[in-house]
Structures are given as structure tokens and as C-alpha cells.
Amino acid sequence: MRFRKAKEFVIERLIYLSGFMSIVFVVLIFAFLLKEGLSMFWRVPISDFLFARNWYPISDPPQFGILPLILGSIFVTAGAGVISIPIGIGSALFIAEIAPRRTKEVLKAGIELLAAIPSVVIGFIGMVTLVPLIKNLFDLSTGLTALTGSITLAFMAMPTIVSIAEDAITAVPRQYREAAVAMGATKWQTTWRIVAYAARPGMVAAIMLGIGRVIGETMAVMMVTGNAALIPHSMLQPVRTLTATIAAEMGETVQGGEHYAALFAIGIVLFIVTFLINGVADVYLHKTKK
Amino acid sequence: MDKHVIETRQLSLFYGAFQALTNIDLNIGERRITALIGPSGCGKSTLVRVFNRMNDLIEGVSVTGSVVVQGENIYKPDTDLITLRRKVGMVFQRPNPFPLSVYKNITFGLEIHRKGSNVEFPNIVEQSLRNVLLWDDLKDRLEDSAMRLTLEQQQRLCIARVLAMKPQIILMDEPCSALDPIATLKIEELMQQLKKEYTIVIVTHNMQQAARASDFTAFLYLGQVIEYGETKRIFAAPTEKQTEDYITGRFG
Numbered sequence: 001m002r003f004r005k006a007k008e009f010v011i012e013r014l015i016y017l018s019g020f021m022s023i024v025f026v027v028l029i030f031a032f033l034l035k036e037g038l039s040m041f042w043r044v045p046i047s048d049f050l051f052a053r054n055w056y057p058i059s060d061p062p063q064f065g066i067l068p069l070i071l072g073s074i075f076v077t078a079g080a081g082v083i084s085i086p087i088g089i090g091s092a093l094f095i096a097e098i099a100p101r102r103t104k105e106v107l108k109a110g111i112e113l114l115a116a117i118p119s120v121v122i123g124f125i126g127m128v129t130l131v132p133l134i135k136n137l138f139d140l141s142t143g144l145t146a147l148t149g150s151i152t153l154a155f156m157a158m159p160t161i162v163s164i165a166e167d168a169i170t171a172v173p174r175q176y177r178e179a180a181v182a183m184g185a186t187k188w189q190t191t192w193r194i195v196a197y198a199a200r201p202g203m204v205a206a207i208m209l210g211i212g213r214v215i216g217e218t219m220a221v222m223m224v225t226g227n228a229a230l231i232p233h234s235m236l237q238p239v240r241t242l243t244a245t246i247a248a249e250m251g252e253t254v255q256g257g258e259h260y261a262a263l264f265a266i267g268i269v270l271f272i273v274t275f276l277i278n279g280v281a282d283v284y285l286h287k288t289k290k
Numbered sequence: 291m292d293k294h295v296i297e298t299r300q301l302s303l304f305y306g307a308f309q310a311l312t313n314i315d316l317n318i319g320e321r322r323i324t325a326l327i328g329p330s331g332c333g334k335s336t337l338v339r340v341f342n343r344m345n346d347l348i349e350g351v352s353v354t355g356s357v358v359v360q361g362e363n364i365y366k367p368d369t370d371l372i373t374l375r376r377k378v379g380m381v382f383q384r385p386n387p388f389p390l391s392v393y394k395n396i397t398f399g400l401e402i403h404r405k406g407s408n409v410e411f412p413n414i415v416e417q418s419l420r421n422v423l424l425w426d427d428l429k430d431r432l433e434d435s436a437m438r439l440t441l442e443q444q445q446r447l448c449i450a451r452v453l454a455m456k457p458q459i460i461l462m463d464e465p466c467s468a469l470d471p472i473a474t475l476k477i478e479e480l481m482q483q484l485k486k487e488y489t490i491v492i493v494t495h496n497m498q499q500a501a502r503a504s505d506f507t508a509f510l511y512l513g514q515v516i517e518y519g520e521t522k523r524i525f526a527a528p529t530e531k532q533t534e535d536y537i538t539g540r541f542g
Contacts, residue, residue, distance in 0.1 A: 175386035179448070182344055182382075183399045183455065184375035193398070198389045 033271055037264030040064070049265060055229040057249065057259045064262045066269070068231045072146070072239035075232050076221060079150025080157055080214045085207055087154075088161030092206070095162070096169035097191045108166075115159030123220030126152035131224055138236055144226030147235040152220050157210035164209060168202020169195060201287035208281035212274050218243040242266050293320045295459060295489050296341055300355035303336060303345065310336045312513045313355070318506075323481060323490045325504035325521065327497060329541065333513040334493045338461050341491065342378040343371055360458065376403050379452030383464040385444035387436035387451070392419075392428055395436050395447055399455040418450040422480060442473035449480070460484065462492040466499065478503040497537055501525045509533045 040049065044064050052065025095107050130151055135143030172195050180190040196203070218241075226238025227248060240248075246263050253260040296318040303311040311333045318324050326334040339345045340357055343364060356363045364374055376399070387395050396415045399405075415432070419425040424446050428439075436447055445465060452460055462481075466474040481490055481503055494500050500507050501521060508518040509532070517524060517533040528534040535541055 173386075175382065175384060176388055178344070178347070178382065179386045179388065180398070181347065182342060182375055182380040183402065183451070184372040185398075185402045186372065189402050193402075194388055 030271060033264055033267050037261055037266075037268045040258075040261040040265035043258065043261075049262075050269075053231060055245070057262060058252075062258060064258075064265075066242070066245075066266060068229045069240055069242045069245050069266065070269075071232055072225070072229075073215060073241040073243070075146040075235060075239055076149040076153060076225060076241055077211060077214050079147060079235055080153035081207075081211055083150060083154035084157040084161055084210060084214075088158050088206070088210065089165055089203060091158075092162045092165035092169055092203075093191060093196065096166045097195060098187070108163075111159050111162050114155065115163070119156060119217060119220040120223075122152060122155055123223035126220060126224045134236075140236055142226060142238060144224060144238050145236050146225060146232055146239040149221045149225035149239065149241070150235070152224050153214045153217055156217055156220065157214045160213050161206045161210035164206035165199070165203045168199040168206065171202070172198045201284040205281040205284040208277050208284070212277040212281065215277070216243060216270070216274055218247045222247060242270050246270075294318060295320045295360055296491070297358045298340070298355065299358075301340065301357055302354045303333075303340060304352045305348065306350040310513050311340070314515055316508060316515055316518060318489065318491060320489050321485055321487070322505040323485050323492060323503060324506045324508065325500035326491065326493045326508050326510060327495070327500045327536075328510035328516075329536065330495070332510040334510050335463055336513075337510065338463055338491055338493045341459065341461055342375050342380055343369075344380065346371070372403070376455050377457050378459045378461060379455060379457035381445070381448050381452060381460065381462045381465045384468045385441055385448055387439070387444050387447050389435065389437055391433045392436050392439070392447060393432040395451050396454045399451060403455060405455065414454050418454040419447075421453050421484070422446040422450040423476075424450060442469055442476065445469060445473075445477060446480070449477075449484075453484075457488065459489045459491065462490060464493050464495060467495070474499070497525075509536060511536070 044052075049064055049066060050070070051067050052063065053067050054063040054065045055068055056063040091107070091111075095104050095111075099107060126148060130148050131143035133143065134140065134145060134148050176194050176198060177190055180194045185193070221241050222244040225240065225244065227240040227244055228238040229240045229245065230237070232239045246266055249259070250263055253263060294317040296316070298314050298316045301311060301314040301316075302309060314337065316337075326337060328334050336345065340353065341359065341364075345351045345353070353365055357365055359374070359378065362369075388398060390398070393415055396418050397411050400411060400414060416425060416429075419428060424443060427443065428434075436444060439447060445468070449460070449465075466477050469477065478499065481492070484490060485505075492500075492504065504521045506519065507521040507524045509516045509524065509528075509530075511532055517528060517530045524533065525537060528537060
């Protein structure tokens with residue numbers, strides 16, 4: 001009896017501990033980022049770091065302004081959003097509401113497969129197909145542009161958006177649909193005015209998580225955007241994102257050096273942005289459940 | 291008997307290979323409350339969903355025979371389901387208001403049928419809520435979500451939402467089964483008010499409700515109408531043995 005109680009106690013604590021660990025890891029990672037990156041802000045004020053226009057980390061004296069990188073990330077992310085949100089929500093509505101069962105199964109399997117493609121493969125395909133296409137289509141000197149990055153990343157945001165939005169739409173109670181149809185609503189009126197409306201919080205969450213994935217994506221975007229740390233003026237110019245900067249330059253830095261700290265400071269910025277986006281998504285996901 | 295608004299002739303319905311209704315001949319009188327009773331699975335819900343063709347939503351349903359609603363066979367291939375469902379409203383077993391405001395729940399039908407202009411909406415909303423005796427409770431809460439109302443209020447709202455479309459027939463599929471006895475009585479009172487203007491077909495598993503609230507009663511068993519007639523007579527002197535067994539509680 002006593003042994004059994006002790007066993008219960010130990011197991012309970014272990015499970016409690018493993019649940020707790022995920023939070024501990026996040027805190028540790030953030031602490032590590034702060035430890036390595038915060039020294040940057042003793043050297044360069046935060047406002048200069050965020051809004052100065054030049055990123056020349058290895059010139060003398062170095063310049064650490066990440067505005068071009070922030071804009072690069074914003075351009076690529078916004079572009080990917082414009083492409084993937086309408087298509088993603090549309091296909092979620094199609095899969096959940098319109099597609100016959102067989103089609104639905106096939107499409108859902110396809111979406112899952114799309115999610116499983118490693119980003120480097122998507123980047124590679126983008127590099128050999130999209131880059132020349134964009135170059136010729138717009139008659140540019142290079143096809144490595146923000147637009148190319150947006151299209152590539154749209155493929156990566158899509159599975160997240162579709163599968164989460166589809167779950168939200170499917171979770172809308174049947175009675176709503178029945179009521180609308182019984183009142184003489186057409187399929188489209190039912191889907192758009194009632195079902196999509198009821199699933200709105202879930203769809204917002206889906207979009208946020210999709211966008212979160214785009215902001216954090218590194219490999220694919222590095223392969224197709226050209227990586228020029230310049231302030232972009234159009235979607236048809238090369239850009240460099242925050243993530244690509246860290247990945248591309250980390251190997252060349254001296255541990256503990258100024259450049260090293262600057263890259264960690266970028267990491268802090270990214271961490272905060274994705275944290276906020278996931279936070280918003282989470283708020284909306286909980287709204288759906290109520 | 292009075293004018294018939296619904297007439298079925300040799301109506302049979304199949305879910306795939308399973309026959310749920312067999313050769314139903316039923317005349318439903320105008321501005322009367324007609325109750326469909328019978329044990330679970332007897333086909334009463336299926337039958338009521340024939341009248342607005344809600345069974346179409348289920349895969350593999352096929353129907354033979356004819357169903358004439360106000361002079362038109364609604365199973366003709368060119369039937370306009372949207373008009374049909376505006377004329378034949380439906381109230382469901384569980385209150386199912388939309389997750390919208392009280393006001394929008396009522397204007398939804400008006401918007402999809404482009405009935406009346408937006409200027410008239412407030413009047414129609416008020417009138418519909420008055421008809422179901424909700425106006426005094428809800429006139430200051432029109433912008434509240436309908437999900438926050440009590441179940442009884444939700445069910446009344448669902449009726450109001452149907453009334454706003456000015457239907458001629460209201461189908462009720464066990465409309466009180468989610469409500470407590472007092473709310474049930476109130477909904478039954480409301481039905482007595484409504485029958486002055488509307489034809490009502492109600493499915494109920496509650497025989498007291500059928501006896502109290504309806505003018506005509508049809509007893510269904512295994513997909514067939516066993517007996518149909520004035521409620522008073524059906525409950526006082528059923529001619530069929532099965533009807534008598536059912537209403538005296540010997541089975542079902």
C-alpha cells in the first residue's frame with residue numbers, strides 16, 4: 001500500500017516535471033539569447049540597432065543597423081501572406097465544406113505531404129524553377145528577389161494555414177449549417193456567412209501560425225532571395241531576412257565578439273516577434289474552443 | 291376536412307437500401323397543428339424533413355411518390371429549394387441560433403432572400419420577436435450574442451427567425467425536447483397563437499404534448515402511417531390496435 005502510494009507520487013512528479021520542462025527550455029533559450037546578445041545594446045543603442053540603415057558588420061568601423069534586414073523579412077513575409085492566406089483559407093473551406101469525401105482525403109494527404117517536405121528542398125526547387133522564371137518574366141538582372149522568396153515561403157505557410165483552418169471549420173457545429181440551409185441559404189451563403197464566420201477565430205490563429213512559420217524560415221529563403229542587405233524598394237529586388245543573416249554570418253564570427261553579439265541580438269528580435277505572433281494565435285485558438 | 295397544404299401520395303423514402311418510409315398518404319390541413327408521433331426510429335423525423343427536403347443533405351437518400359406542398363410537387367426536378375425552404379420553415383430539436391447577435395439571427399433570412407430593405411429590418415425584427423413573446427425581454431439586448439440566451443429564449447428566437455421570413459408552414463422537429471416542462475408549456479402556448487396564421491407540423495415523442503397541443507395526429511410505426519385523424523379521437527378511441535398499445539404506453 002505504502003509502496004503503491006510512493007509510486008503514484010513519483011510518477012505524478014515525473015509527469016509534472018516533464019510538463020514543466022518545456023517552459024524551462026524556453027526560458028533557458030531566451031536567457032542564453034539575452035546573455036550573448038544583450039551586450040550589443042551597451043555598444044549600440046536599441047533604436048540605432050533597429051532603425052539604422054546600414055548593416056556592414058565587418059567593415060571598419062562596423063555598422064550594425066538591422067533596418068534593411070527587418071524590411072527584408074517584412075517584404076518576404078507580407079508577400080508570402082498575400083499569396084498564401086487567400087489560397088490557404090480558400091482550400092481549407094473547399095476541403096472542409098465542399099469536397100466529396102474521397103477528394104477530401106486525397107487533398108488532406110497532399111497538404112500533409114507538403115508540410116513534410118524539408119525546407120531546403122523547397123528552396124532548391126525555387127532556385128532552379130522560380131528564380132529563372134521571375135528573372136525572365138520581369139526582365140530583371142537577377143531572379144533572386146523578395147517576390148521569389150515570398151512565393152517559395154507561401155508554399156511553406158500553406159500547409160499550416162490549411163490544416164489549422166480546416167480543423168476550425170470542421171469544428172463548427174452541424175446545427176448551424178442545418179439551420180442556415182433550412183432557412184433557404186445557398187451552399188455559399190451557409191459557408192461564408194455562417195460557417196466561416198463561426199470559424200473566424202480559428203482561421204486567424206491559422207494565419208498567425210502560418211506567418212510565424214514564414215518569419216522563422218531560413219534555409220529556403222536564403223537560397224532564393226539574393227541576400228543583399230540593402231533597404232528594398234520593391235518586391236523585385238534582392239533582400240536579406242533576419243534569419244538568413246544569422247545563418248549566413250554566424251560561421252564567420254569570433255565567439256564573444258561584437259559581430260557575434262549583433263547576431264544574437266537579431267535572434268532576440270526574432271524571438272520576441274515570433275513569441276508575439278504565437279501569443280496572438282494562441283488567444284484566438286482559445287476563443288474557438290469556447 | 292379543411293384545405294390541405296401538404297399532400298403526400300404513395301411517398302416512400304430510402305436511405306440507400308434501407309426503406310425508412312413506406313407508401314405514406316397524408317393530408318395536412320391549413321392552419322392546424324398536426325402531430326407526428328411514434329416510437330424512436332419510426333420515421334417521424336424523416337417524414338417531417340421530407341416537407342422541406344432537408345433529407346437532401348444526407349447522402350444516398352431517394353424518394354418515390356409525390357409530395358404536394360400548396361399545389362406543387364416539391365420533388366419535381368426543377369423545384370426551387372430556396373423558395374421552398376422560405377415557405378416551409380423549420381425549428382429543430384436543439385435550439386440552434388447562429389453564433390451572431392439576436393438581431394442578426396433574425397435578419398439573416400431576410401438578407402439571404404433579399405426580402406424587404408434594410409430600413410424595414412428593425413420593424414420586422416421587433417414584430418418577429420413580439421410574435422414569440424421575446425421582445426420585452428430582449429429589446430435592450432438585440433446586439434448580444436444569441437448564444438447567451440437561455441435555452442427557451444434560444445428556441446423562441448429560432449421560431450422568430452423563421453417567422454421573419456413569412457413562411458406558410460412551420461415544421462417542428464421535437465422542439466421542446468431540450469427544454470424544461472415550464473418552457474415546454476410556454477412553447478405550446480405559443481404554437482396555439484401561431485396556428486392562427488401558420489400551418490404547423492410537429493414531431494414529438496411526448497404523447498401528452500401531442501394530445502395537448504395538436505389538432506390532428508398521425509401515428510407512425512416502422513415507416514408507415516398506422517392511423518391518422520383528429521387528435522381527440524385518436525387518443526380517445528383509436529381504431530388500430532398498435533395505436534392503442536402505443537398511446538397507452540405498452541411499447542415505444
